[in-house]
Amino acid sequence: MTERNREASGGALTHLTLRERHLTHGARFAPFAGWEMPLQYEGIVAEHHAVRERVGVFDVSHLARAWVEGPEAAELLRSVTTFDVTTLPEGKAHYSLYCNESGGIEDDVFIYHLPRDRWLVIHNAANAEQDFERLRAVAGEAASERTAGTTMLAVQGPQAIALLSNVLGDGFAALQPRDCAELEWQGTSVLVARTGYTGEDGGECIVGADHAVVLWDALVAGGATPAGLGARDTLRLEAALPLHGNDIDSTTQPYEAGLGFAVSLDDGASFIGREALVEARSRPRTRRLAHLAARARGVPRAGYEVREPGGADVVARLTSGGHSPSLRLGIGMAYLPARLAKPGTLLEVDVRGRALPVEVIRRPFYRKPKDA
Amino acid sequence: MDYEIPDDLLYTPDHEWLRRDDDNTDEVTIGITDFAQEQVGDVVYLELPDDGTALTAGEPFGEIESAKTVAELFAPVSGELIASNEELEEQPELVNESPYDQGWIVRVRISIPAEMDKLLNAAAYRELIPED
Numbered sequence: 001m002t003e004r005n006r007e008a009s010g011g012a013l014t015h016l017t018l019r020e021r022h023l024t025h026g027a028r029f030a031p032f033a034g035w036e037m038p039l040q041y042e043g044i045v046a047e048h049h050a051v052r053e054r055v056g057v058f059d060v061s062h063l064a065r066a067w068v069e070g071p072e073a074a075e076l077l078r079s080v081t082t083f084d085v086t087t088l089p090e091g092k093a094h095y096s097l098y099c100n101e102s103g104g105i106e107d108d109v110f111i112y113h114l115p116r117d118r119w120l121v122i123h124n125a126a127n128a129e130q131d132f133e134r135l136r137a138v139a140g141e142a143a144s145e146r147t148a149g150t151t152m153l154a155v156q157g158p159q160a161i162a163l164l165s166n167v168l169g170d171g172f173a174a175l176q177p178r179d180c181a182e183l184e185w186q187g188t189s190v191l192v193a194r195t196g197y198t199g200e201d202g203g204e205c206i207v208g209a210d211h212a213v214v215l216w217d218a219l220v221a222g223g224a225t226p227a228g229l230g231a232r233d234t235l236r237l238e239a240a241l242p243l244h245g246n247d248i249d250s251t252t253q254p255y256e257a258g259l260g261f262a263v264s265l266d267d268g269a270s271f272i273g274r275e276a277l278v279e280a281r282s283r284p285r286t287r288r289l290a291h292l293a294a295r296a297r298g299v300p301r302a303g304y305e306v307r308e309p310g311g312a313d314v315v316a317r318l319t320s321g322g323h324s325p326s327l328r329l330g331i332g333m334a335y336l337p338a339r340l341a342k343p344g345t346l347l348e349v350d351v352r353g354r355a356l357p358v359e360v361i362r363r364p365f366y367r368k369p370k371d372a
Numbered sequence: 373m374d375y376e377i378p379d380d381l382l383y384t385p386d387h388e389w390l391r392r393d394d395d396n397t398d399e400v401t402i403g404i405t406d407f408a409q410e411q412v413g414d415v416v417y418l419e420l421p422d423d424g425t426a427l428t429a430g431e432p433f434g435e436i437e438s439a440k441t442v443a444e445l446f447a448p449v450s451g452e453l454i455a456s457n458e459e460l461e462e463q464p465e466l467v468n469e470s471p472y473d474q475g476w477i478v479r480v481r482i483s484i485p486a487e488m489d490k491l492l493n494a495a496a497y498r499e500l501i502p503e504d
Contacts, residue, residue, distance in 0.1 A: 044439035045414040045465075230413070230440050297461070299417055299437040323416040323439060330417075352435070352442075354419070 017151050017209045018059050021216050025226045033125035035062040038228040048234050048325040050225035051198055052368075055157035057216070057224035058232055063152055064128035065206065066135055066145045068119045076139045077111065077119055079271050082254060084264035088113045093180045093193050095262050097254055098134060099273030103280055104250040105257070107131050108242065112180040112193060120180075120191070124244050151212035155224060156202035156235075158368070161194075164203045167218045168192060172203065186214060197232065199239025200368055237331060238324050238366035240291055246302055247289060247319040247333050253280050256335065257289045258363070288341040289319070291363045292349070294330030298356040299323045300349040306334050307348050309357070315340060318349065324365055330356065331365045375501055376406040378472055382488065383497035386446045387411075389472065390491060398485065402448060403476045404436070404467065407501050414439040415467040420456045420478060427451055427480060429487050434477070436467070448491060451482040 013036040016022065022029070027038035038059060040047060050056045068077055074086045083096035090113050098106040107127040112120040123131040128147070135143040155164055165173035171183040172192055180193035191206040207215050220226065233243070242248045242257060254263050254277065265278055294300060300321040305314045321332030332349065340347065343362050348355040381389045387408035393399045409415065417437040427433045427447035434445040456478045460466060467475040482488070492500075 039440070040413065043414050043468075045416070048439075234439060297417055298419070299442070301442070323437065325414075325416075325439065351419075 014062075016059055016061055017212045018061075018216055021213065022059065022226070025220075027226070027228065030229065032229060033062060033128075035125060037062055038226070040228040040230045041226045044228070044230035044234060045325045047225060047227035047231035051157045051200055051227055051231060051235055052326055052366075053158070055155060055159040055163050055202075055224050056227035056231065057219045058154040058156070058227050058229075059151065059216075060154050060204070060232075061147075061150070061152045062125040064123035064125060064131065064145060064147045065150065065152065066121045066123060066132050066143060068121065068135055068139050068143050069117060070142045071117050073117050073119045073139070073142065074113075076135075076142065077121070078269050079138055080134050081109065081111065081271060082263040082273065082277070083111070084267045084269065085111050085113070085119070086267075086269075087264075090115055091179055091181060093178050093195055097259065097262050098131060099254070099271075099277065100250055101273055101276060103253045103273045103276030105244065105248045105252055105254060105259075106134075106250055108244050108248060108259075108262070110195060112191075114180065114182065114191070126245055149209050150206050151209055151215070152204060152206045153215065153219065154196055154198075154202065154204045155219060156196045156198040156200045156227075158201065159223065160200065160202035163219065163222045163224060164192070164205075167215070167222055168205075175203070177201075186211060190215070197239075197241055198235035199241065199364060199366060200235070234322055234325055237320055237322055237333075238326055238364065240333070240363035240365055242289070242333075243320060252289075252335065253277070255280050256285050256287055285338050287316075287335045287337055289333055290336040290341040290360050291365060292318070292321075292332045292334060292347065292358040293327075293361045293365065294349075295346075295357040295359050297330075298349075298351050298354070299330045300332040300351060300356060300358065302332075304332075305350040306336070306358075307350065307355075308340070309346055309348055311348075315347070321349075326366045330358075332358070336360070375410065376472065377494045377498050377501075379494045381472070382448070382491035382493065384446065384448045384491060385500055388446060388448050390448045390488075392488075393479070398451075398482045399454065400449065400451075400480050400482055401476050402478050402480060403471055404445070405497070406471050408443075409468045409471045409475070412436055412438045412441060412443045415464045417464055418456075418460050418467070418477065420445075421453055423453055423455060425453045427453055429484070445477065447480070449480065449482045449487045450484045451480040453478055454481050455479040
């Protein structure tokens with residue numbers, strides 16, 4: 001038995017503050033964007049179900065945390081991101097994009113508006129350096145990166161809000177979805193937000209490294225199952241949340257990726273990529289990021305070719321793919337020509353020489369039960 | 373990590389195991405080891421050839437899809453595939469939960485009995501498992 005495509009390791013990796021805690025829980029580590037990250041603990045599927053059915057905790061300290069501060073901060077951020085953050089009230093967070101002049105997506109980010117003109121921007125680890133350069137270029141010394149020295153935990157699942165409210169207190173319980181706040185806790189300040197990347201309710205916490213262990217222990221003692229990057233990927237894929245570097249990148253635009261909600265054009269404000277996006281919005285899409293569900297057994301994976309049934313031409317390659325533990329079937333995403341992107345269209349994915357029938361469906365693959 | 377390595381089985385360096393069903397027959401059962409299932413992670417699907425397919429020792433004959441990766445299965449011996457474990461269609465996780473028993477993968481009628489002599493016994497296989 002030999003694994004295909006084992007990710008090569010090499011180079012010095014940054015270790016997590018909670019490394020010893022992860023080892024205690026049986027973590028298997030993998031290199032990711034320069035970090036040594038927990039890939040899994042007891043197993044991807046068990047961790048996936050723990051998040052869907054109860055609550056899981058992810059150490060996501062690899063995500064870069066950049067700050068822009070001062071009275072000009074909102075305007076400065078507006079000039080480099082697609083979403084009109086000047087309309088974002090204090091205490092709220094919103095998804096946004098960094099685009100290039102062609103309208104291609106250089107990264108997807110979450111922007112948090114905190115009191116006293118302080119703005120936090122969460123960058124993907126793989127893009128952290130160029131993202132921070134982008135902020136530095138417009139904000140100069142008003143931009144700072146404070147990833148080292150803090151730990152970021154994502155607590156996700158139907159029991160996440162109750163757990164976080166128990167651990168952090170009434171300050172958390174009062175938050176609404178996409179609210180953010182700084183709470184006093186155990187003599188320190190914890191930055192919390194009702195955000196996440198799993199399709200579940202939950203929150204994310206940023207705390208100083210000196211309080212990372214006590215927060216982690218409180219969450220685990222309260223019932224959170226440690227969950228790794230493996231489960232994070234299956235969860236986000238089921239929720240049809242794009243992963244930068246896979247489903248969106250510098251050659252894909254927001255509208256074809258279904259991310260128009262993160263682009264504000266009507267305020268007329270100038271930002272990098274605006275002209276290209278104005279043009280893109282006005283013309284019909286030639287392709288769309290479509291969502292494919294397998295109609296037979298098999299696992300479609302990123303990079304696999306998509307064809308029309310019986311056809312010879314490759315119409316797309318999967319940008320992401322995998323086995324959905326919740327649905328117990330193969331799922332994937334691909335940029336399909338517009339004529340093929342309609343729900344109900346039947347296609348085939350080439351799984352190493354075998355044609356796997358798939359159907360285009362409406363996103364997401366998995367939606368949490370309304371009453372949960 | 374302590375991996376189960378039963379003494380009564382034969383092994384390959386690729387982490388498959390082989391059990392002779394009965395001393396009087398040339399039929400064997402094949403699966404992957406405890407170490408292998410731990411390495412590959414949660415098994416979600418197995419792609420196996422039809423009954424009657426000829427297998428060649430050392431050549432890939434099927435694939436194991438796990439939550440995180442896909443791994444090839446190599447034939448420990450040459451022969452004809454006479455059955456695959458139908459339980460795995462609905463419960464592929466049996467490969468993880470019971471790698472040497474309910475999680476067996478295929479049965480093969482061997483064609484070159486001498487190939488069995490090249491397989492590893494439990495002690496020799498144990499030497500190949502990295503200390504964790």
